[in-house]
Amino acid sequence: MTSLNKITDFRRPVAINLAARPTASSCEDCGARHQGLCDALSDEEVGFLARTAQHISLQANTVFIEEGEAALYFYNINSGNVRLFKSLPDGRRQITGFAGPGHFLGLAATSKNMFSAETMEPVKLCRFSRSAIAAVFEEFPVLERKLLDVAMHELVLSQQQMLLLGRKTAIERIASFLLSWAERLEICASGVLPKPNVSMPLPLSRTDLADYLGLTIETVSRSLSHLKREGLIDIPNIHEIILLRPQALYDIAEAAV
Template sequence: MTAMIRSRPLVIDAHRDRNVCLHCQARPFSVCSVISDADLERLGAAAVTVTVQPGHTFIQEGDPAEHFFNVTAGTAKLFKLLPDGRRQVTGFAAIGYFLGLAVSSSYAFSAEALDTVRICRFNRPKLRALLDDFPALEKKLLEVASNELVVAQEQMLLLGRKTARERLASFLIARANLLPHCAGHAPDGAKERIHLPMTRSDIADYLGLTIETISRTLSRFKAEQLIEIPNNAEIVVLKHETLDNIATGMT
């Protein structure tokens, strides 16, 4: 039974709860945080909860953009392809991420689940109605879009002008800053254990490098005692400040 469900790439959760949003773990991290508790039922009614299995591509670049998504659990990679298969990962969508800003009539990117991903799905008309009814939601989306643009420009600087070493350092620092405690201010002593749900190949495609360069550069960081690599999915940042200096080209 569970095996059967496991084998299906997309699962639309059967039993709908009118209070899904009220108990949602992702709410404080997402655009939904601007909706008051009183209006949550309205929000929940517009959304469909979907579970995506690891490796499944649930948004295909170029497809008509009928749905918008909010990630409530897991992580997805967002990417664009060239005809010959070259890939650029444009970002990773984790809990709270609103998917569907970089969208006109069709999706500008594809999205694939890295692990088991849970999403809230809205169709266009229902989202439109929500935005009309809750101006705060529209304002929040604009704010989120602005932040995404800042991040995108930072990534252009990385892709256009940084060395492999600087790119990896930037990536590790950005990941470390996602951690709840004292973002961006960890001293060189404190150990920060960061989780990497993506493969080396995904990191390479995100940073405009190859897996070999990722591997070599991480090995070098390890040799320099800047990081530890307990396993492939985790990295311990030993010297946050030093890595931060490398990331910003101050070396």
């Protein structure tokens, strides 16, 4: 059946570095000022938001949202990537998505967090209390509109992922993933294939990949090797993949006839 992945998370509790509240001017220098949510806001709006936020720095492999805990915060990532996941008591894990600079986190929550989040590398983020942000909504309804857009986009992605997890074969999952990752990196526009021979950084471990695609690391490795042997991709090193024939990948990913 499905893998009982060795639990690789040594979640040493890391003292959270509570830096001073950001100011509108510190936002100016933020790497995420013109990405994601913040990009949609005026300087005035960012300033307003900034007053309710805390800047936080986390080291790699830190779990900073824990499923089941009270959902007190929203987060906006400034730098670094994080993995979002749900797990079962026996250690099985499903990664439900990844979030990078500019991504807004915390929408999939009721009063408790319904997922966990862990940094994949050193991460800087802004933390907003959910209650404080409600007041910001009153002031700037545009924010709410923007959040709705974000949520709608995430819904689209998760439905795609359900099709992948429920109905695609291993090789189809890998091909789908590679193309969606290219889209995520904005190597190509949404719905458009990347040009042949583009290179992508792939900061995920094989374990992350497996847990994202509902496979084992062995099957991920074999599928990638297969695509390489067939000349659809090249893998110069573990953390880089070259899409040699995107159209062929697409035909596999979408089971095109």
